[in-house]
Amino acid sequence: MPDVTISHLSKKFAATTVLHDIDLTIRDGEFFTLLGPSGCGKSTTLSCVAGLERPTTGSIAVGDRTMVDTAARTFVPPEGRNLGMVFQSYALWPHMTVAQNLALPLRIRKVDRRRQATLIGEALDKVGLAGMRDR
Ligand SMILES: Nc1ncnc2c1ncn2[C@@H]1O[C@H](COP(=O)(O)OP(=O)(O)OP(=O)(O)O)[C@@H](O)[C@H]1O
Ligand SMILES: [Mg+2]
Known part of the structure; x- marks a missing residue:
C-alpha cells in the first residue's frame, strides 16, 4: 500500500x-x-x-x-478508497455462513465465482479456519 x-x-x-x-x-x-x-x-x-x-x-x-x-x-x-478495515467489534452478517460473509465484498466488486472460491479458500487457510467455511 x-x-x-x-x-x-x-x-x-x-x-x-x-x-x-x-x-x-x-x-x-x-x-x-x-x-x-x-x-x-x-x-x-x-x-x-x-x-x-x-x-x-x-x-x-x-x-x-x-x-x-x-x-x-x-x-x-x-x-x-480501496481500503480494508477490520473493526474492533466484529462486523459479520449473522444470517450468512463464514464463506458467504467473505464472498460479499467480492460479489460487490463483481469478482467471478471461481475466483471468489479461490480467494475465500486462501483466506481461510491462512488463518486456519478452512473447516469453518459453512458454519
Ligand atoms: N459518533 C460519535 N459521537 C460522539 N462522540 C464520539 C463518537 N465517536 C466517538 N466519540 C468520542 O470520541 C472519543 C474518541 O473515541 P474513539 O472511539 O476514537 O476512541 P478509541 O481511542 O478508539 O478508544 P478505545 O480504545 O476504547 O477503542 C471518545 O470520547 C468517544 O466517546
Ligand atoms: Mg477504538
Missing part, C-alpha cells in the same frame, strides 16, 4: 474535540500501531482514513490520491 499521509487532522463531535491537529505519515510497507488510552481517538482516526467519518478539518492522502481535504471540499466515499 502507498504512503498514508495525514495532515492537520481534527475531528469534533459537537462541542468535544477528539482529534487535535494530527500530522502523521505511514510509510509503504510499515506496520504502524496507534496506542493510547480508551477514548483517545484511535478508532476515530481510522474511521477518518476509511471514510466512515468526515474530519472537521485536515486532509488524508493515500499515495498521490487525496481521499479527503476539507479545505478543497474533497471527500472520496469509503467504497471509492
Whole structure:
C-alpha cells in the first residue's frame, strides 16, 4: 500500500474535540500501531482514513490520491478508497455462513465465482479456519 499521509487532522463531535491537529505519515510497507488510552481517538482516526467519518478539518492522502481535504471540499466515499478495515467489534452478517460473509465484498466488486472460491479458500487457510467455511 502507498504512503498514508495525514495532515492537520481534527475531528469534533459537537462541542468535544477528539482529534487535535494530527500530522502523521505511514510509510509503504510499515506496520504502524496507534496506542493510547480508551477514548483517545484511535478508532476515530481510522474511521477518518476509511471514510466512515468526515474530519472537521485536515486532509488524508493515500499515495498521490487525496481521499479527503476539507479545505478543497474533497471527500472520496469509503467504497471509492480501496481500503480494508477490520473493526474492533466484529462486523459479520449473522444470517450468512463464514464463506458467504467473505464472498460479499467480492460479489460487490463483481469478482467471478471461481475466483471468489479461490480467494475465500486462501483466506481461510491462512488463518486456519478452512473447516469453518459453512458454519
Ligand atoms: N459518533 C460519535 N459521537 C460522539 N462522540 C464520539 C463518537 N465517536 C466517538 N466519540 C468520542 O470520541 C472519543 C474518541 O473515541 P474513539 O472511539 O476514537 O476512541 P478509541 O481511542 O478508539 O478508544 P478505545 O480504545 O476504547 O477503542 C471518545 O470520547 C468517544 O466517546
Ligand atoms: Mg477504538
